[in-house]
Amino acid sequence: MDISKEIAVPETLDHFQPNGFSPYHFFSSEEWAQFRADTPLTLTGDEVSRLRSLGDPIDLQEVRRIYLSLSRLLSSHVESSQLLFEQRNRFLNLSGAVKTPFVIGIAGSVAVGKSTTARVLKELLARWPSSPKVDLVTTDGFLFPNAVLQSKRMMDRKGFPESYDVAAVLRFLSAIKAGRPDVPAPRYSHLTYDVLPNEFTVIDRPDILIFEGINVLQSRDLPADGKIVPMVSDFFDFSIYIDADEDHIHDWYITRFMRLRQTAFRDPNSYFHRYASIGESEALEIAEGLWSKTNLRNLRRNILPTRPRADLILRKGVDHLIEAVALRKL
Ligand SMILES: Nc1ncnc2c1ncn2[C@@H]1O[C@H](COP(=O)(O)OP(=O)(O)O)[C@@H](O)[C@H]1O
Numbered sequence: 001m002d003i004s005k006e007i008a009v010p011e012t013l014d015h016f017q018p019n020g021f022s023p024y025h026f027f028s029s030e031e032w033a034q035f036r037a038d039t040p041l042t043l044t045g046d047e048v049s050r051l052r053s054l055g056d057p058i059d060l061q062e063v064r065r066i067y068l069s070l071s072r073l074l075s076s077h078v079e080s081s082q083l084l085f086e087q088r089n090r091f092l093n094l095s096g097a098v099k100t101p102f103v104i105g106i107a108g109s110v111a112v113g114k115s116t117t118a119r120v121l122k123e124l125l126a127r128w129p130s131s132p133k134v135d136l137v138t139t140d141g142f143l144f145p146n147a148v149l150q151s152k153r154m155m156d157r158k159g160f161p162e163s164y165d166v167a168a169v170l171r172f173l174s175a176i177k178a179g180r181p182d183v184p185a186p187r188y189s190h191l192t193y194d195v196l197p198n199e200f201t202v203i204d205r206p207d208i209l210i211f212e213g214i215n216v217l218q219s220r221d222l223p224a225d226g227k228i229v230p231m232v233s234d235f236f237d238f239s240i241y242i243d244a245d246e247d248h249i250h251d252w253y254i255t256r257f258m259r260l261r262q263t264a265f266r267d268p269n270s271y272f273h274r275y276a277s278i279g280e281s282e283a284l285e286i287a288e289g290l291w292s293k294t295n296l297r298n299l300r301r302n303i304l305p306t307r308p309r310a311d312l313i314l315r316k317g318v319d320h321l322i323e324a325v326a327l328r329k330l
């Protein structure tokens with residue numbers, strides 16, 4: 001498939017792209033796989049099974065085909081930024097400065113498989129000598145609590161830009177990029193479907209921070225007072241968008257919901273517990289409603305429009321496996 005035709009030229013960049021030019025290099029998965037060069041496979045089949053989310057078929061073959069080249073590319077970006085850091089310290093006559101974490105953003109629709117990609121990358125990147133400490137934070141911890149969303153009648157817009165405490169996201173990333181130790185990241189539970197009050201993951205100056213969530217490439221409306229506000233992605237050193245046809249993502253979301261009925265929803269503490277015991281067709285109707293009223297709307301309105309901001313686009317086919325890659329030119 002020709003990803004260059006699929007990834008439409010964003011209108012706002014039109015004037016930078018005379019006919020036929022694109023800011024991306026495009027590769028088939030076979031071409032991309034060659035870039036792994038002699039990168040060794042450092043994960044076992046069992047580890048990959050442990051890292052994958054429900055319904056994601058990723059296996060060692062996919063890690064070898066796609067993720068080794070990706071970890072090699074990212075690791076060269078990390079090493080270059082470490083080199084630049086040292087050169088700049090010499091230039092500025094600074095001594096004792098400590099490098100701030102290299103931040104990688106991962107964006108894409110609900111149910112596209114961001115968590116699996118983030119977890120596999122975390123493990124692979126930590127095996128490079130330049131980045132032994134890799135942390136992962138998901139943006140769901142920055143959602144407003146359900147009580148707030150309910151009081152604002154926003155539960156059916158969970159995951160929309162307005163459902164996140166973006167100021168808290170910016171404070172968190174500013175602290176990370178200021179090189180602060182022990183920065184707390186709030187946590188979310190998919191089981192209770194809510195943020196976990198007073199539960200934090202403490203991020204203490206990793207070499208790399210992976211920041212994953214549907215909203216990470218979104219901009220903010222310019223405030224009327226003309227004050228300049230940063231975007232979340234201003235803090236990224238590299239960004240990845242995971243892409244797929246919306247029909248495929250729909251199928252993955254519905255299949256996952258129906259499988260969660262047999263697993264996570266059975267837990268009496270699950271927010272969706274009641275859906276474990278209703279009939280199949282009623283459950284399907286609920287899943288279709290959640291998809292079309294919330295997640296598809298969000299994908300079309302707020303997530304897909306951020307795709308042209310990514311440095312790298314991983315395009316999945318019907319089987320969840322990556323079939324094409326677009327890499328922004330330098
Ligand atoms: N209702 C749920 N109950 C339990 N786990 C869930 C539920 N919804 C999603 N998950 C899990 O949460 C993780 C994040 O899912 P999601 O936000 O859809 O992003 P993605 O599929 O792109 O990783 C996945 O590992 C998924 O399996």
Ligand SMILES: CC(C)(COP(=O)(O)O)[C@@H](O)C(=O)NCCC(=O)O
Binds near residue numbers: 291295
């Ligand atoms: C929590 C989510 C918004 C994902 O958030 P993210 O981790 O990408 O910030 C999503 O999993 C979700 O709950 N969506 C709302 C509709 C639904 O229940 O599918």
